[in-house]
Amino acid sequence: MKMHDAKRIEIIIEAIMERRLTDILIAAGVTGFSVLPVKGGSGRTGQWSRAGQISRAEGMVAVVCLIKPERLDILLEAIFPVLDRHIGVVNITDAKVLRVEMF
Amino acid sequence: MKMHDAKRIEIIIEAIMERRLTDILIAAGVTGFSVLPVKGGSGRTGQWSRAGQISRAEGMVAVVCLIKPERLDILLEAIFPVLDRHIGVVNITDAKVLRVEMF
Amino acid sequence: MKMHDAKRIEIIIEAIMERRLTDILIAAGVTGFSVLPVKGGSGRTGQWSRAGQISRAEGMVAVVCLIKPERLDILLEAIFPVLDRHIGVVNITDAKVLRVEMF
Amino acid sequence: MKSVDTLSGDHPLDMILSLAATNLLSPIILCFVLGVVAALARSDLSFPEAVAKGMSLYLLFAIGFKGGASIADHGVDARLLASLLAGVVLSAGLPFVAFGLLRVVTKLSVLDAAAVAAHYGSISIVTFVAATSILQAQGIASEGYMVAVAAAMEAPAIVSALWLLSRTGSDARSMDSALMREILLNGSIVLLVGSFAIGWITGNDGLREIAPFITAPFKGVLCLFLLDMGLVAGRGLMRAKGVISGRVVLFGLMMPLIGASAGLLAASLLGLSLGGTVLLMTLSASASYIAVPAAMRVALPEANPAVYLTLSLGITFPFNLVLGIPLYVAVASAVMGG
Amino acid sequence: MKSVDTLSGDHPLDMILSLAATNLLSPIILCFVLGVVAALARSDLSFPEAVAKGMSLYLLFAIGFKGGASIADHGVDARLLASLLAGVVLSAGLPFVAFGLLRVVTKLSVLDAAAVAAHYGSISIVTFVAATSILQAQGIASEGYMVAVAAAMEAPAIVSALWLLSRTGSDARSMDSALMREILLNGSIVLLVGSFAIGWITGNDGLREIAPFITAPFKGVLCLFLLDMGLVAGRGLMRAKGVISGRVVLFGLMMPLIGASAGLLAASLLGLSLGGTVLLMTLSASASYIAVPAAMRVALPEANPAVYLTLSLGITFPFNLVLGIPLYVAVASAVMGG
Amino acid sequence: MKSVDTLSGDHPLDMILSLAATNLLSPIILCFVLGVVAALARSDLSFPEAVAKGMSLYLLFAIGFKGGASIADHGVDARLLASLLAGVVLSAGLPFVAFGLLRVVTKLSVLDAAAVAAHYGSISIVTFVAATSILQAQGIASEGYMVAVAAAMEAPAIVSALWLLSRTGSDARSMDSALMREILLNGSIVLLVGSFAIGWITGNDGLREIAPFITAPFKGVLCLFLLDMGLVAGRGLMRAKGVISGRVVLFGLMMPLIGASAGLLAASLLGLSLGGTVLLMTLSASASYIAVPAAMRVALPEANPAVYLTLSLGITFPFNLVLGIPLYVAVASAVMGG
Ligand SMILES: Nc1ncnc2c1ncn2[C@@H]1O[C@H](COP(=O)(O)O)[C@@H](O)[C@H]1O
Numbered sequence A, B, C: 001m002k003m004h005d006a007k008r009i010e011i012i013i014e015a016i017m018e019r020r021l022t023d024i025l026i027a028a029g030v031t032g033f034s035v036l037p038v039k040g041g042s043g044r045t046g047q048w049s050r051a052g053q054i055s056r057a058e059g060m061v062a063v064v065c066l067i068k069p070e071r072l073d074i075l076l077e078a079i080f081p082v083l084d085r086h087i088g089v090v091n092i093t094d095a096k097v098l099r100v101e102m103f
Numbered sequence D, E, F: 001m002k003s004v005d006t007l008s009g010d011h012p013l014d015m016i017l018s019l020a021a022t023n024l025l026s027p028i029i030l031c032f033v034l035g036v037v038a039a040l041a042r043s044d045l046s047f048p049e050a051v052a053k054g055m056s057l058y059l060l061f062a063i064g065f066k067g068g069a070s071i072a073d074h075g076v077d078a079r080l081l082a083s084l085l086a087g088v089v090l091s092a093g094l095p096f097v098a099f100g101l102l103r104v105v106t107k108l109s110v111l112d113a114a115a116v117a118a119h120y121g122s123i124s125i126v127t128f129v130a131a132t133s134i135l136q137a138q139g140i141a142s143e144g145y146m147v148a149v150a151a152a153m154e155a156p157a158i159v160s161a162l163w164l165l166s167r168t169g170s171d172a173r174s175m176d177s178a179l180m181r182e183i184l185l186n187g188s189i190v191l192l193v194g195s196f197a198i199g200w201i202t203g204n205d206g207l208r209e210i211a212p213f214i215t216a217p218f219k220g221v222l223c224l225f226l227l228d229m230g231l232v233a234g235r236g237l238m239r240a241k242g243v244i245s246g247r248v249v250l251f252g253l254m255m256p257l258i259g260a261s262a263g264l265l266a267a268s269l270l271g272l273s274l275g276g277t278v279l280l281m282t283l284s285a286s287a288s289y290i291a292v293p294a295a296m297r298v299a300l301p302e303a304n305p306a307v308y309l310t311l312s313l314g315i316t317f318p319f320n321l322v323l324g325i326p327l328y329v330a331v332a333s334a335v336m337g338g
């Protein structure tokens, strides 16, 4: 089956910043992404878990975004201001996708 | 530690199609996969979120599947009919796995 | 934007073993990871789903961990005892990260 | 709250307005309005999906059980079977009307029109629940088996819409058996019919045992649930800007009136009580939001969900909830010479 | 619903059948049956995990609190300590019986047999809750501290099973302290014992304050919860086809009777009331579904969960719920010369 | 439970102790304590996030609705507007006191001190709910509009804290309009104010309709919710070991007393009832746990959340719940010559 090169970007960011991040993605023309829940984790600021929590201050989400390789820099530059002062890790992997017309 | 080549396939597909997809995977002999919830996203058909929803019409799930590289084509051909007319993105990355006997 | 090499390790393990795994990760100095819920799946021991479940015996979580490539072996050796007799699959992909100081 | 007796002397229009006002100021409607307003104001107020689902399971269980228990109490009415049949006919027939209307009034494609038509033949169980609650507040009794009629009206519309589509030319979509089973055994139908059966079997003894759970707090749960529906509907409306034309909106307001008229006719033929008439009108006027959209995603994936979801949840649901139901009460009262 | 007095004159067998029929037609059992049927029919009806967990937390809290409050009311019975001890002995002893029976009747491996044995020594709190609800419907009182006995019976069986395994040769599995703490401080035990203590401390004043939450809607919540358990059990049964042999099923039906007999014996020695006797029989007859499976995954990961989960939730739980409990009521009534 | 009348003859200190003891032995406090103990013992007892969120939505809806309905009943007090204004002033003013105190007593950075100050100007709605429940148990009435005052006190503190920070030199943080809207339209405020409005509009009729949902089970839900809060607070405390110095803890115990005093002063000026006075003291004494932490993550991401979350949920919340509220009742009774 014919496959096409793509980049898979996974942005793990504070839940409270989700809306700001996705607004910026859409503004930058990156309209394809999926948001996955994260239920706990650990980092330099310690461990956390969403169990029983009602506060929105703690907690992350994972935004997964598949794009054409040539658009990676646009995306990274767009999200930088949101990530800058905020908690969040970004990883990029090389991927193949089917149906390139969708990205 | 000894590691083995594998493919990591991530299929983000409409929740309503989950059962059909996993039935087809199992029928094709792909018995190892995990289904992760997706809580929102955006695509060509617009933005969505599962918050407060009871309808099953909107919403996606992410099916993650690790297989031996040589079985990739079998998998892709098996799932094609389900994906064909339906919303869904597939990405494939090269991965290493431990314990190859499990795949 | 400057990017750095990293490894993305994804450990899909029984929910009941989550605490033991994360304790071991932290003890091994791997303090950065995120835990994602898994809502169902299939493997050699059959299919499962968390829908309506109260028992903690069935069910998996996905622990995603980004580390510097040189630390991969430390991590794998640390988690091996937890994985050994237990259900769980591990996959490792090559990734790029921003802000290397965080890992 | 005025009872229907004190209202029945009024002129029909006065009565409609008075009922609409009473209805508008009831907690359940105000909660829905609060949800819509909060969504439009872009507040982050939201219910977890699990809580929304939990409330809907509770409401289905309660409404089904109470319907069944009331049958056990009053005995099976000779009209039960006839009513079920009437429900099936309405559900199967209304899509044709809706489809024709859509093709005349709007510019929707055949595919989208068929998908929308399926929604309007089928029913919205939340609208039904709200109607029972409004009837109850006005002291109007109704046939307990209307719950079973609601369940019977869920699926036939889907068959009609797919048949329509295959006839009007575009590629044929036969329902495969998997889809058929999914529709007939979809969670809400099974819960509704199952709890109806349990209510019937255990009767008033059963009801008494669990009334503090399914009767006393029912209206309060409905309030919170409608608040959530308001949030979801409001957010849907914001996202649908541009997708839905004025003519499509018009359809979403006209079709309930047509459906309600058909329901009224059927109810007269069946000889239902005032409450039963209002409920059959409401069912016919309502558009599915749970079963049909899911079936359409499977059977007609190319149809645009933004169109049918917005119409059903964003236009017709609020219309029925706020204006439609009081209107149906007034009209039914007037027609039945109440 | 017949009270136990009107039943007590009957012949034991009549009484069992009559009780079984009454039980079978109660809303809680019918809800469980609905769940099983829906699952077997492959309906997509399901409860969100969070809602199921929420209901189980509610039930544990309510049953613990009411148990504690009833002690505060009636004073601590001299039998409390003896009953706790009896519970520990039953829980620690029954795994030996179960293990022996399994090795004789079935072909399960030593490992699987030990894992299953642990489940049958321990208890199912949902079965216990259902039994209290059935007793209450029949107007049979019981000792409030049976809740504490239930909690005391959770863990000892695990120790016995691991000991058994280490003795029968295969590689030794000493419980590490982490596992030990996990078992003793597992969420359900802590909530049950904690709310028991709070009920005890705050007594009837406390109970009165929160009765509209923990007493009035209790049975209704139990209905929905058992519906969910039915769905999960039904789905488990479908998946387990082929995993479980007829002989293993036989064990799942025999062992509750053996457990109940041991419970009856212990209850007579202790001099418990009719209700207390039924509850101790039920506890002994029931198999763990929450605490022990989790402990087995940690301590004996090679044991096959499909075996013990299917036995416990798919065979023994429905058996006790539908037939067992009425049987234990009848037998206890007969034995105690009711 | 002793009523305030039987207490009022006692010496203030006796009364405080007696109230504290009564309070300590109430189910809601014991549930919180159970949660903390279970967390410290590292039990795995936990509530799903969706259930916790669902309970908090329920409590907000219920408290808002009942507040609004009581206004509809008693008519709008001339003091309503003055009280709202006083709330805004307290919320805007207390951060200055808190900030000064923190800079003197602790070694927190300017940034962390400002973030903490914002929390103490704002309010904890759960503490407020607990206080209303404690008042009600003692038969002390209060102004229904205190709910609106609570809502009015959520946001001003954030503005003060950001202003403080921009003045004390470090880089200026102007609130952007997105943040401003997020704070003012945050879910809890919208639900509280919205249900208050609905309660007001529908009045006692509305309340009667949904009382079995929002009144009868209220205290029981609060019990479970506080159990969950105890679990979260206990786990937070365990994680915060080493992050929080003794001096910071001291601040967390002193600041509520200062806040309560300011609240008492304002209440006397306003001429509030005993209940209203206690509630204004409680609001001023409490520290935000929902709205402000979220706003701080957005506006001051470099401030350490472990500091403000631990202080607010781990120190000040338990202090107010267990000792603070009975103290405020006693002091208010003494001052008002009860
Ligand atoms: N190396 C990592 N791999 C995966 N997730 C991480 C990593 N570092 C941080 N995170 C996530 O980001 C959150 C905040 O990280 P930190 O700012 O380092 O405390 C953590 O609690 C994790 O959920």
Ligand SMILES: Nc1ncnc2c1ncn2[C@@H]1O[C@H](COP(=O)(O)O)[C@@H](O)[C@H]1O
Pocket: A031, A032, A033, A034, A035, A064, A065, A066, A067, A102, A103, B012, B040, B041, B042, B043, B044, B045, B046, B047, B048, B060, B087, B088, B089
């Ligand atoms: N490029 C992408 N990366 C990640 N997820 C995507 C992407 N495109 C679509 N999706 C997911 O698939 C859903 C449907 O996409 P679409 O059919 O383009 O509207 C979206 O709402 C996302 O959840």
Ligand SMILES: Nc1ncnc2c1ncn2[C@@H]1O[C@H](COP(=O)(O)O)[C@@H](O)[C@H]1O
Pocket: B031, B032, B033, B034, B035, B064, B065, B066, B067, B102, B103, C012, C040, C041, C042, C043, C044, C045, C046, C047, C048, C060, C087, C088, C089
């Ligand atoms: N190849 C795989 N890819 C993704 N997830 C897997 C795979 N194999 C197993 N899993 C997950 O691990 C669970 C247990 O696997 P098993 O031990 O093979 O039954 C499965 O139910 C899946 O959730």
Ligand code: NA
Pocket: D094, D119, D120, D121, D122, D123, D124, D259, D283, D284, D285, D286, D287, D288
């Ligand atoms: Na209809």
Ligand code: NA
Pocket: E094, E119, E120, E121, E122, E123, E124, E259, E283, E284, E285, E286, E287, E288
């Ligand atoms: Na047992």
Ligand code: NA
Pocket: F094, F119, F120, F121, F122, F123, F124, F259, F283, F284, F285, F286, F287, F288
């Ligand atoms: Na305050």
